[in-house]
Amino acid sequence: MLHEINLQTKKHDEMIDITARVEAFLENIQEGIVVVFSSHTTAGITINENADPDVQKDILRRLDEIYPWDMAEDRHIEGNSAAHLKASTVGASQTVIIHNGKLLLGRWQGIYFCEFDGPRSRTCYVRIHKQNQ
Numbered sequence: 001m002l003h004e005i006n007l008q009t010k011k012h013d014e015m016i017d018i019t020a021r022v023e024a025f026l027e028n029i030q031e032g033i034v035v036v037f038s039s040h041t042t043a044g045i046t047i048n049e050n051a052d053p054d055v056q057k058d059i060l061r062r063l064d065e066i067y068p069w070d071m072a073e074d075r076h077i078e079g080n081s082a083a084h085l086k087a088s089t090v091g092a093s094q095t096v097i098i099h100n101g102k103l104l105l106g107r108w109q110g111i112y113f114c115e116f117d118g119p120r121s122r123t124c125y126v127r128i129h130k131q132n133q
């Protein structure tokens with residue numbers, strides 16, 4: 001089953017917790033695998049802490065430190081090479097195990113859509129593979 005999550009991001013750099021939206025697609029699937037994929041070159045998907053929101057702020061700030069927006073040497077005409085680098089750093093997708101009808105995430109883990117060149121309308125895809133019993 002293929003599902004879509006449509007998002008309107010609000011900030012230039014932002015991490016949006018999409019765990020509940022992914023979980024909503026599981027319905028009564030007990031065992032399997034879910035793949036969450038971002039079809040964008042300046043956004044990505046990561047799994048990280050969902051307890052302290054300062055973790056997200058620190059991740060975004062440190063990515064900014066590693067990949068400053070203004071680099072005179074950058075050749076890319078759009079001027080958003082930093083966003084492309086951040087997207088490749090976090091990756092375009094994540095895979096999560098479905099076990100006993102739930103996402104097999106750690107207690108403090110959430111799935112995040114990572115915007116690096118917003119605000120924009122974004123889409124990510126959720127593909128669920130049900131394990132045959």
Ligand code: ZN
Nearest residue numbers: 076078080081
């Ligand atoms: Zn670009």
